[in-house]
Amino acid sequence: xxxxxxxxxxxxxxxxxxxxxxxxxxxxxxxxxxxxxxxxxxxxxxxxxxxxxxxxxxxxxxxxxxxxxxxxxxxxxxxxxxxxxxxxxxxxxxxxxxxxxxxxxxxxxxxx
Amino acid sequence: xxxxxxxxxxxxxxxxxxxxxxxxxxxxxxxxxxxxxxxxxxxxxxxxxxxxxxxxxxxxxxxxxxxxxxxxxxxxxxxxxxxxxxxxxxxxxxxxxxxxxxxxxxxxxxxxx
Numbered sequence: 001x002x003x004x005x006x007x008x009x010x011x012x013x014x015x016x017x018x019x020x021x022x023x024x025x026x027x028x029x030x031x032x033x034x035x036x037x038x039x040x041x042x043x044x045x046x047x048x049x050x051x052x053x054x055x056x057x058x059x060x061x062x063x064x065x066x067x068x069x070x071x072x073x074x075x076x077x078x079x080x081x082x083x084x085x086x087x088x089x090x091x092x093x094x095x096x097x098x099x100x101x102x103x104x105x106x107x108x109x110x111x112x
Numbered sequence: 113x114x115x116x117x118x119x120x121x122x123x124x125x126x127x128x129x130x131x132x133x134x135x136x137x138x139x140x141x142x143x144x145x146x147x148x149x150x151x152x153x154x155x156x157x158x159x160x161x162x163x164x165x166x167x168x169x170x171x172x173x174x175x176x177x178x179x180x181x182x183x184x185x186x187x188x189x190x191x192x193x194x195x196x197x198x199x200x201x202x203x204x205x206x207x208x209x210x211x212x213x214x215x216x217x218x219x220x221x222x223x224x225x
Contacts, residue, residue, distance in 0.1 A: 043204075
């Protein structure tokens with residue numbers, strides 16, 4: 001079952017602009033992860049935020065988590081054409097057999 | 113370099129035929145996973161294995177089978193019972209005792225002839 005739902009489904013921006021993607025989920029979680037997928041390739045892990053954390057940074061990435069609203073956002077600052085990819089959130093739910101449940105993704109296009 | 117290798121990259125299946133997708137990892141991970149991805153959609157879990165000689169059905173196991181005879185290998189068979197097998201198949205692994213990220217292979221694209 002799809003727990004995470006990303007918004008928007010597609011986003012097109014100019015190089016240098018910031019890109020924000022949102023993820024909503026339904027059940028309580030242990031952590032939430034963001035992945036990137038280039039066309040025709042596997043997923044690459046970007047960042048993990050635990051349920052007791054509110055914000056996390058990694059390079060040009062900033063992730064926030066609001067467990068009361070069951071939502072997370074991924075901000076990519078100063079985007080580059082090479083950031084063009086699909087971005088997925090995935091939830092690791094409390095009590096699960098260490099499975100991840102993936103959202104449907106946001107397709108980001110960064111125009112040069 | 114440590115990683116996950118999926119083969120073949122492209123695979124074609126004839127009607128009534130079973131096909132097997134290979135997944136090998138040298139990360140010494142206990143847990144391995146198979147996902148199906150349809151165009152423009154997220155990943156759906158087919159099967160997973162937490163340890164050798166044990167595996168569990170995911171959300172869409174019907175028409176698929178797996179084995180886990182070795183820690184490094186988790187092959188997926190798409191059987192003739194799977195009537196809509198055209199999709200992108202992704203294998204992943206993880207240290208099962210850590211609540212951390214999964215590591216993915218580069219996928220196999222399966223099409224019907």
